[in-house]
Amino acid sequence: MWIYKKKLEYPVNIKNKDLRMAKYLVTQYGGPAGELSAAWQYLNQRYTMPDEKGKALLTDIGTEELIQ
Numbered sequence: 001m002w003i004y005k006k007k008l009e010y011p012v013n014i015k016n017k018d019l020r021m022a023k024y025l026v027t028q029y030g031g032p033a034g035e036l037s038a039a040w041q042y043l044n045q046r047y048t049m050p051d052e053k054g055k056a057l058l059t060d061i062g063t064e065e066l067i068q
Helices: 019-030 035-048 052-067
Strands: none
Touching: 019 035, 035 052
């Protein structure tokens, strides 16, 4: 299924704090139209799907939204 490797694609070197950008990122992930909200919607909708293919598709989309 999924293999999780905690590795960054690019090296990160934070020199200065940007509080406005941090607030924006938190809003994107946890806000009403954020990634986390979308992931939970997909994962909750899979229980109402009548066929297994639809459930599998919503599960894949939901988990992909979680890891992005």
